[in-house]
Amino acid sequence: MKIPAAVQHWIVPIVVVAAWEGFGRAGLMPRYLPAPTLIVSSLFELAADGELGRAVATSLYRVAVGFVLGTGAGTLVGLGAGTVPGIRHFFDPLVAFLYAVPKIAFLPVFLLLFGLGHESKIALIAFSCFFPVFIASRHAVLAVDKHLIWTAHNMGAARATTFFRVMVPAAAPQLFAGARIGLAHAFILLFAAELMGARGGIGPLISEGEDAGRFDLMFAGIVTFAVLGLLGDRILMAVRGLVLRGQTIGTLEQAVR
Amino acid sequence: MVLLEVKDLDKTFTTADRPVAAIHKLSLAIEDNEFVAIVGPSGCGKSTLLHIVGGFERPDGGAVLLNGRPVGRPGPDRGMMFQEHTLFPWLTALGNVAWPLEMKGMAKAERLEKAHAYLDLVHLSRYAALYPAELSGGMRQRVALARLFALDSQILLMDEPFGSVDSQTRELLQEELQAIWRRDRKTALFVTHDIDEAIFLGTRVLVLTARPARLKAEIALPAVDRGSDYRKSAEYLRTRGEIWDLLREEVLRGRALEDG
Numbered sequence: 001m002k003i004p005a006a007v008q009h010w011i012v013p014i015v016v017v018a019a020w021e022g023f024g025r026a027g028l029m030p031r032y033l034p035a036p037t038l039i040v041s042s043l044f045e046l047a048a049d050g051e052l053g054r055a056v057a058t059s060l061y062r063v064a065v066g067f068v069l070g071t072g073a074g075t076l077v078g079l080g081a082g083t084v085p086g087i088r089h090f091f092d093p094l095v096a097f098l099y100a101v102p103k104i105a106f107l108p109v110f111l112l113l114f115g116l117g118h119e120s121k122i123a124l125i126a127f128s129c130f131f132p133v134f135i136a137s138r139h140a141v142l143a144v145d146k147h148l149i150w151t152a153h154n155m156g157a158a159r160a161t162t163f164f165r166v167m168v169p170a171a172a173p174q175l176f177a178g179a180r181i182g183l184a185h186a187f188i189l190l191f192a193a194e195l196m197g198a199r200g201g202i203g204p205l206i207s208e209g210e211d212a213g214r215f216d217l218m219f220a221g222i223v224t225f226a227v228l229g230l231l232g233d234r235i236l237m238a239v240r241g242l243v244l245r246g247q248t249i250g251t252l253e254q255a256v257r
Numbered sequence: 258m259v260l261l262e263v264k265d266l267d268k269t270f271t272t273a274d275r276p277v278a279a280i281h282k283l284s285l286a287i288e289d290n291e292f293v294a295i296v297g298p299s300g301c302g303k304s305t306l307l308h309i310v311g312g313f314e315r316p317d318g319g320a321v322l323l324n325g326r327p328v329g330r331p332g333p334d335r336g337m338m339f340q341e342h343t344l345f346p347w348l349t350a351l352g353n354v355a356w357p358l359e360m361k362g363m364a365k366a367e368r369l370e371k372a373h374a375y376l377d378l379v380h381l382s383r384y385a386a387l388y389p390a391e392l393s394g395g396m397r398q399r400v401a402l403a404r405l406f407a408l409d410s411q412i413l414l415m416d417e418p419f420g421s422v423d424s425q426t427r428e429l430l431q432e433e434l435q436a437i438w439r440r441d442r443k444t445a446l447f448v449t450h451d452i453d454e455a456i457f458l459g460t461r462v463l464v465l466t467a468r469p470a471r472l473k474a475e476i477a478l479p480a481v482d483r484g485s486d487y488r489k490s491a492e493y494l495r496t497r498g499e500i501w502d503l504l505r506e507e508v509l510r511g512r513a514l515e516d517g
Contacts, residue, residue, distance in 0.1 A: 147343045150313050153331040155357040155408060169347045246347045246388035 066125025074133025082141020136178025297465030336410030
């Protein structure tokens with residue numbers, strides 16, 4: 001028997017949430033796991049007095065600017081490193097050295113450099129995005145079939161034309177894969193930076209809820225983070241689908257859709 | 258008049274353990290409007306020859322002259338068609354055929370119209386809006402063929418362009434290419450390992466030796482009408498036998514080289 005896709009998608013979340021709710025109402029759940037309905041009503045409460053809207057706007061601003069700057073820089077430098085050996089030789093050891101370091105460890109440095117405002121969070125998010133995006137872009141260029149480049153040269157395309165009209169589109173599927181990982185890093189760093197002390201944003205909402213023993217508020221913040229991350233990813237994938245029309249046909253991705 | 262001249266060409270590749278001579282003192286000349294088919298045992302350096310003529314690889318010695326001038330970087334004067342289609346997957350069939358026209362600086366309306374005409378030449382105008390991934394292997398090579406003709410080069414360099422399609426499709430593609438060639442009389446250098454393809458398409462067949470490639474023999478072919486009956490004629494079968502005897506020696510020698 002074949003289970004419809006919609007059922008497959010929703011069965012686990014629904015069962016988990018329903019069980020959580022049921023056990024919660026029966027008083028069988030610990031205090032730090034408030035029932036889902038309680039979390040949702042806190043969310044509405046926060047939304048009603050405008051606090052949620054302000055927090056979301058602040059966090060979105062930080063994550064969006066940081067993501068765009070970091071992903072943009074990572075893509076440009078990565079494309080450069082893939083194309084020019086000199087750039088590659090300069091960045092490869094640096095990236096290899098710093099890639100595995102949790103970027104949140106640099107928060108104090110960024111706070112001293114950029115102050116306590118938005119700038120330090122944005123810079124840290126951009127810094128964290130840079131690495132996975134750089135690595136994906138660098139490899140994307142080096143993985144391009146040389147026959148495509150030869151074909152462009154054969155048709156008389158100049159170097160710049162070959163780069164922008166052939167190299168970049170040929171690398172585009174992997175550039176998007178890099179941007180997607182970059183987006184995840186952006187949200188992780190947003191969360192971490194805001195939790196470690198920030199004014200405004202969703203992070204303080206969570207830590208205040210925690211401090212006051214209001215676990216419903218804490219979860220309201222976590223759920224908000226999750227929803228924003230999901231929406232961000234969906235938007236990026238929608239853009240990708242539009243840009244890569246010809247390049248997803250006949251792949252496994254299309255087959256499993 | 259000689260259009261393309263290859264003189265004393267040398268090319269050696271450096272593999273992990275030792276240098277391998279791919280081409281040694283290879284010389285040949287192609288006249289205007291000739292369709293020269295090159296056959297040779299697999300791995301003999303046929304593709305390398307085309308890559309050097311196309312400007313994609315540099316020779317270690319010798320010269321390649323087009324109209325008496327040495328060739329340098331790749332350029333639209335030498336149109337290349339590779340074994341795999343090398344269509345741009347992010348462009349439609351029409352977009353791919355229009356690309357070389359855009360590189361020539363043709364205005365958009367004009368290049369789309371011309372691209373349509375070239376697609377029509379390979380009977381694919383109905384598929385103009387499809388992406389390469391939506392086309393069959395044979396259709397992709399036909400789009401690549403249309404793109405090659407759109408480039409309008411002085412000489413066509415074709416590296417086993419039908420090598421990756423099934424045999425029935427290949428015969429049809431050969432007939433289409435033959436018909437277009439009869440119309441346009443483009444000079445072409447066509448590399449293949451398939452003797453039938455060489456005899457069917459070529460006005461002249463060059464047989465190369467096993468590695469390192471040198472010219473072993475050349476066979477001029479009669480300028481008869483190449484309908485599908487041509488493949489069954491006594492003349493065709495005699496030529497086929499002659500080329501196969503020449504090639505067989507080299508295939509065996511090539512194998513001995515690989516084993517030894």
